[in-house]
Amino acid sequence: xxxxxxxxxxxxxxxxxxxxxxxxxxxxxxxxxxxxxxxxxxxxxxxxxxxxxxxxxxxxxxxxxxxxxxxxxxxxxxxxxxxxxxxxxxxxxxxxxxxxxxxxxxxxxxxxxxxxxxxxxxxxxxxxxxxxxxxxxxxxxxxxxxxxxxxxxxxxxxxxxxxxxxxxxxxxxxxxxxxxxxxxxxxxxxxxxxxxxxxxxxxxxxxxxxxxxxxxxxxxxxxxxxxxxxxxxxxxxxxxxxxxxxxxxxxxxxxxxxxxxxxxxxxxxxxxxxxxxxxxxxxxxxxxxxxxxxxxxxxxxxxxxxxxxxxxxxxxxxxxxxxxxxxxxxx
Amino acid sequence: xxxxxxxxxxxxxxxxxxxxxxxxxxxxxxxxxxxxxxxxxxxxxxxxxxxxxxxxxxxxxxxxxxxxxxxxxxxxxxxxxxxxxxxxxxxxxxxxxx
Numbered sequence: 001x002x003x004x005x006x007x008x009x010x011x012x013x014x015x016x017x018x019x020x021x022x023x024x025x026x027x028x029x030x031x032x033x034x035x036x037x038x039x040x041x042x043x044x045x046x047x048x049x050x051x052x053x054x055x056x057x058x059x060x061x062x063x064x065x066x067x068x069x070x071x072x073x074x075x076x077x078x079x080x081x082x083x084x085x086x087x088x089x090x091x092x093x094x095x096x097x098x099x100x101x102x103x104x105x106x107x108x109x110x111x112x113x114x115x116x117x118x119x120x121x122x123x124x125x126x127x128x129x130x131x132x133x134x135x136x137x138x139x140x141x142x143x144x145x146x147x148x149x150x151x152x153x154x155x156x157x158x159x160x161x162x163x164x165x166x167x168x169x170x171x172x173x174x175x176x177x178x179x180x181x182x183x184x185x186x187x188x189x190x191x192x193x194x195x196x197x198x199x200x201x202x203x204x205x206x207x208x209x210x211x212x213x214x215x216x217x218x219x220x221x222x223x224x225x226x227x228x229x230x231x232x233x234x235x236x237x238x239x240x241x242x243x244x245x246x247x248x249x250x251x252x253x254x255x256x257x258x259x260x261x262x263x264x265x266x267x268x269x270x271x272x273x274x275x276x277x278x279x280x281x282x283x284x285x286x287x288x289x290x291x292x293x294x295x296x297x298x299x300x301x302x303x304x305x306x307x308x309x310x311x312x313x314x315x316x317x318x319x320x321x322x323x324x325x326x327x328x329x330x331x
Numbered sequence: 332x333x334x335x336x337x338x339x340x341x342x343x344x345x346x347x348x349x350x351x352x353x354x355x356x357x358x359x360x361x362x363x364x365x366x367x368x369x370x371x372x373x374x375x376x377x378x379x380x381x382x383x384x385x386x387x388x389x390x391x392x393x394x395x396x397x398x399x400x401x402x403x404x405x406x407x408x409x410x411x412x413x414x415x416x417x418x419x420x421x422x423x424x425x426x427x428x429x
Contacts, residue, residue: 277402279409286398294394298401312397316390 021177024203075326089117188212240265292317
């Protein structure tokens with residue numbers, strides 16, 4: 001990543017070509033680098049809008065979905081590619097799952113799940129993704145390019161518990177140096193966001209949302225500054241949430257990330273720091289945060305298409321320790 | 332013998348009255364009292380300090396075990412792999428891919 005060309009970018013910086021700005025990334029993926037370094041274990045596909053809403057209404061999104069990477073117990077994933085476009089996915093997960101409760105003590109019950117999934121990719125126009133669990137939970141996603149710069153996305157989570165199913169439809173229009181989205185969800189959830197590149201590196205955006213069922217609405221602003229060595233993002237919302245993140249790529253193998261998240265209204269703040277090592281045989285991610293929580297996630301490549309996963313999470317404050325191991329077969 | 336010893340014990344109130352007064356004087360003197368208090372405080376603080384350092388060491392140790400030990404192991408593996416590749420490249424006579 002040696003870039004011994006400081007003069008041209010400097011020149012470009014002094015005279016920004018405002019007509020040839022790059023297209024920014026979607027507003028909902030503002031923090032995707034930091035999140036993929038799993039400082040915050042949010043799935044990047046879940047909209048920031050949802051994140052803001054779920055900050056408001058804790059019950060809206062189950063906490064389990066906020067931790068896609070770290071797991072407890074044993075997991076086995078098998079992926080079979082039937083042809084170029086169609087992929088089947090089987091996975092078994094055994095281990096204790098936490099039950100959200102009011103008390104500070106965590107309650108865990110042993111569970112075992114089988115998950116069946118399928119993915120259909122007609123690159124790059126259509127993507128269909130579905131996962132179903134034995135307890136009846138179903139996740140489905142659609143991404144469909146309706147026109148050259150109009151994309152339709154849908155995301156649904158269905159459960160057999162009442163009032164826990166969610167669906168969001170999303171229309172995205174991608175301009176030359178801006179993106180705008182319109183979101184429609186159940187529970188009269190409406191949202192819109194817009195992000196615009198201001199200079200070569202900086203993009204600014206904003207969003208509004210309205211959750212009719214819960215009578216909440218809000219406005220949010222975001223900014224993102226990225227070069228090829230670092231990414232810094234910031235986001236503020238009227239729900240009181242402030243998220244700042246910074247990711248620095250130290251070398252080709254190592255990146256470091258830090259994040260600060262606080263909620264102005266509920267007066268809680270979390271700062272975390274993480275590393276991400278991508279080596280030839282493995283990928284190792286580690287994280288430590290100000291809640292006394294330490295986590296590490298190791299993916300070791302044993303053979304072609306055979307990965308061994310180790311996951312560890314220590315919560316010193318709650319005295320809650322989670323360890324998991326797993327195997328991933330097939331890519 | 333035992334009875335005599337007992338008698339001696341019984342006769343104690345007479346003799347130790349003055350010796351105990353000395354002891355009492357000593358034990359009542361402010362230096363001793365303050366020393367006792369200080370010793371008690373020191374013991375208490377030492378106990379607390381020991382406990383908290385133990386806890387801190389435990390947290391630091393487990394954190395190290397989770398965050399740093401896998402990193403060291405993997406870096407070592409990577410190093411070994413690199414060396415092996417370099418060796419093979421030199422054996423085969425091809426330039427090392429780097």
